Amino acid sequence: MSMEPDSEPGSPELAARELDRLKELLIGPEKAEISELRQVVEGQEIEPRAVGAVLPDAILLRQGEDDRLADALAPTIEAAIQTSVQRDPSTLANAIFPLMGPAIRKSISQSLAAMVEGLNRTVEYSFTPRGLSWRLEALRTGRSFGEIVLLKSLVFRVEEVFLIHREGAILLEHVVAPTVVSRDPEMIASMLGVLHDYIHESFTVGEEQALEHVEFGDLVLEVVRGPKAILVATVRGTAPRSLRERMLETLEEIHAEKSRDLANFEGDTMPFVTTRPLLFDCLEEERRETKPNPMGKLILASACVVAMVLLVIYAFNVVNRRDRWRKAIAALESEPGLVLTTAREEDGGYVFAGLRDPLARDPLDLLQAEAGIDPANVSGEWEPYHALTPEMVLSRIQGLVPAPSTAEVSWADGRLTLSGRARHAWIVALRTVALAVSGELELDESALVDIDLEQAQAAAARLETQALRFPPGEGRLAADDPRLRPLLDAFRDLERAARQAEARVRVDLVAVQTEDGTASVPGLFLPRAEFLRSLLDQVSSGWARLVVSEESRVGDEVALRVRLDPAE
Amino acid sequence: MIRKKVCMLGAFAVGKTSLVARFVDRMYSDRYETTVGVRIRKKSLEVAGRELSMVLWDIHGEDDFQSIKSSYLRGAGGVLLVADGTRAGTLDTALGLRQFAQDLIGEIPFLLLLNKTDLVAQWELDKGSLAKLEEAGWRVRRTSAKEGEGVEEAFVELAALMVEP
Numbered sequence: 001m002s003m004e005p006d007s008e009p010g011s012p013e014l015a016a017r018e019l020d021r022l023k024e025l026l027i028g029p030e031k032a033e034i035s036e037l038r039q040v041v042e043g044q045e046i047e048p049r050a051v052g053a054v055l056p057d058a059i060l061l062r063q064g065e066d067d068r069l070a071d072a073l074a075p076t077i078e079a080a081i082q083t084s085v086q087r088d089p090s091t092l093a094n095a096i097f098p099l100m101g102p103a104i105r106k107s108i109s110q111s112l113a114a115m116v117e118g119l120n121r122t123v124e125y126s127f128t129p130r131g132l133s134w135r136l137e138a139l140r141t142g143r144s145f146g147e148i149v150l151l152k153s154l155v156f157r158v159e160e161v162f163l164i165h166r167e168g169a170i171l172l173e174h175v176v177a178p179t180v181v182s183r184d185p186e187m188i189a190s191m192l193g194v195l196h197d198y199i200h201e202s203f204t205v206g207e208e209q210a211l212e213h214v215e216f217g218d219l220v221l222e223v224v225r226g227p228k229a230i231l232v233a234t235v236r237g238t239a240p241r242s243l244r245e246r247m248l249e250t251l252e253e254i255h256a257e258k259s260r261d262l263a264n265f266e267g268d269t270m271p272f273v274t275t276r277p278l279l280f281d282c283l284e285e286e287r288r289e290t291k292p293n294p295m296g297k298l299i300l301a302s303a304c305v306v307a308m309v310l311l312v313i314y315a316f317n318v319v320n321r322r323d324r325w326r327k328a329i330a331a332l333e334s335e336p337g338l339v340l341t342t343a344r345e346e347d348g349g350y351v352f353a354g355l356r357d358p359l360a361r362d363p364l365d366l367l368q369a370e371a372g373i374d375p376a377n378v379s380g381e382w383e384p385y386h387a388l389t390p391e392m393v394l395s396r397i398q399g400l401v402p403a404p405s406t407a408e409v410s411w412a413d414g415r416l417t418l419s420g421r422a423r424h425a426w427i428v429a430l431r432t433v434a435l436a437v438s439g440e441l442e443l444d445e446s447a448l449v450d451i452d453l454e455q456a457q458a459a460a461a462r463l464e465t466q467a468l469r470f471p472p473g474e475g476r477l478a479a480d481d482p483r484l485r486p487l488l489d490a491f492r493d494l495e496r497a498a499r500q501a502e503a504r505v506r507v508d509l510v511a512v513q514t515e516d517g518t519a520s521v522p523g524l525f526l527p528r529a530e531f532l533r534s535l536l537d538q539v540s541s542g543w544a545r546l547v548v549s550e551e552s553r554v555g556d557e558v559a560l561r562v563r564l565d566p567a568e
Numbered sequence: 569m570i571r572k573k574v575c576m577l578g579a580f581a582v583g584k585t586s587l588v589a590r591f592v593d594r595m596y597s598d599r600y601e602t603t604v605g606v607r608i609r610k611k612s613l614e615v616a617g618r619e620l621s622m623v624l625w626d627i628h629g630e631d632d633f634q635s636i637k638s639s640y641l642r643g644a645g646g647v648l649l650v651a652d653g654t655r656a657g658t659l660d661t662a663l664g665l666r667q668f669a670q671d672l673i674g675e676i677p678f679l680l681l682l683n684k685t686d687l688v689a690q691w692e693l694d695k696g697s698l699a700k701l702e703e704a705g706w707r708v709r710r711t712s713a714k715e716g717e718g719v720e721e722a723f724v725e726l727a728a729l730m731v732e733p
Binding site: 165166167168169170171184186187190191194197198200201266267268269270 | 606610731
């Protein structure tokens with residue numbers, strides 16, 4: 001040990017320095033480490049790098065001990081995911097897209113395949129004898145035909161799989177086959193537990209023995225048991241032995257993967273969601289091999305053809321019937337003298353009813369002629385009435401007073417028009433009837449010739465042209481004088497025609513001068529006129545009025561002047 | 569989802585089935601039908617923001633002829649002990665069943681329901697015994713399956729105890 005030159009031996013300063021040197025020699029390296037540890041312990045912030053170095057190992061160690069780390073981290077992770085989605089949903093969507101896309105496609109394709117397969121089988125069995133018997137069975141049992149086809153064409157199908165915790169028979173997870181309707185799996189799981197316990201405690205069975213197989217008609221329950229959980233499959237049909245082996249493997253796998261969750265189970269079923277793929281793999285099914293049946297296809301094709309033909313016939317009948325219906329309505333509505341009030345189809349036939357003028361066409365004839373409807377298929381009452389339409393008025397008049405061939409009755413411009421030539425009696429009758437039928441009617445007779453009046457006028461003209469020359473100085477003619485006959489004939493004709501025409505006739509016997517200029521003899525006209533009147537009176541029917549006119553005695557010859565006054 | 573098995577325990581004719589029917593179906597029937605074995609019912613409800621499915625095991629009443637099978641209690645997450653207020657003996661049965669359950673499955677949440685408060689004038693229960701039970705930490709609730717009094721509250725309280733003990 002050396003002595004410091006500037007310190008007195010035995011002084012306190014010297015002693016302290018000596019002690020420090022001694023410490024340096026004895027615990028120098030450890031002292032430096034203790035100093036570093038003190039800095040770490042006393043430091044306000046933990047070194048991130050140091051934490052990062054130990055964190056992965058710490059998480060692994062803790063995860064292996066219990067679930068508290070997962071419980072602690074779950075809220076933070078959930079909050080982080082929520083924040084991420086709220087901030088930008090595409091980030092998470094992009095991250096899980098590679099997983100979701102194939103999963104969705106697989107799900108859709110499986111669903112479509114199942115649907116197409118089911119449809120194919122339904123169609124295949126639809127028209128076969130076996131299919132018809134199944135259809136009868138479907139009717140009898142109230143099940144759908146598709147369901148019967150599925151059941152009959154299956155060897156077996158696993159419809160549901162239950163994963164149940166042994167303690168308390170609580171359902172952990174459950175899967176169901178497509179198209180199968182599940183009824184409250186939780187209660188089913190509990191009841192299965194009750195069933196097992198009941199049998200176990202009611203009968204003398206060993207602790208290791210358990211319920212494995214339950215048959216109920218065509219429904220079978222296959223049960224496999226593990227230390228902590230039970231796997232139950234509901235099977236329709238006859239399940240092969242391999243199904244139980246498959247179920248056992250699945251249960252073993254679940255026990256291996258979820259041993260801690262099963263051991264610590266306290267009601268939370270979330271950890272068992274991940275067992276669904278394993279359970280889905282147990283939803284096996286096997287169908288009977290079906291041989292293609294050429295006869296079945298032939299029958300199916302024939303049935304399709306027949307159905308098509310029947311469909312075409314039916315469509316044709318429908319169209320034809322509608323066409324007939326339209327034509328019938330149009331014909332009845334446009335027919336004068338018919339008023340359609342009821343038209344309907346009833347029990348495959350037709351009902352038409354309304355008002356019918358007796359002169360109108362028979363509706364049954366009309367329907368047959370215009371619409372091709374068999375009168376046997378038509379019913380309905382037609383009440384009689386008088387139509388006042390021009391056509392019906394004209395028809396009624398023509399029915400009561402038929403027109404002669406020389407005359408024509410028509411309707412034009414709102415007036416009843418008579419044309420041609422006709423006897424006076426017919427004209428009078430027609431006027432009367434027309435007025436009676438229509439009540440109020442305008443008649444146009446401007447183109448109509450009254451034959452009787454025309455004949456009267458002709459006879460009158462003939463009468464007036466008869467020139468009678470009395471012998472000079474004579475007041476009479478010989479009774480057999482040939483000139484008298486035409487005159488008397490014309491007079492007779494005049495009277496007859498005028499009577500027919502109801503025309504008043506006046507025949508004046510007037511004095512005229514001799515045409516050859518010979519001097520008239522005074523006083524001869526009167527006896528001559530009287531002579532002629534007496535002759536005319538002898539042949540007269542009394543219709544014409546004979547008047548000897550004395551006012552204009554310009555000569556001694558007698559001439560006849562006729563005045564006709566047609567009836568109003 | 570959380571699934572819990574709840575066992576209804578009590579003497580015969582104390583109203584276990586009626587309490588379950590009142591809670592699940594909100595119905596009550598005067599007709600008495602003895603339960604043979606177990607009836608399973610289910611009711612879902614939300615507790616503390618979590619969905620809870622209560623699978624209710626309505627176990628037949630304890631009497632001289634039917635003793636409760638121990639397997640019915642296994643895995644239970646909660647127990648409702650039911651006594652009939654008008655029959656003092658049913659409280660003793662409930663206490664015995666409580667001990668039976670505790671020996672079998674250990675400590676789990678439970679409530680003691682004194683049923684038939686609609687007939688409270690005919691009650692025979694010793695108030696001192698009830699007070700002692702409450703002092704010992706028992707949750708004693710009064711219910712009427714007939715009128716619905718306290719039924720919903722009792723089931724919901726047990727649900728809360730099972731989810732957040």
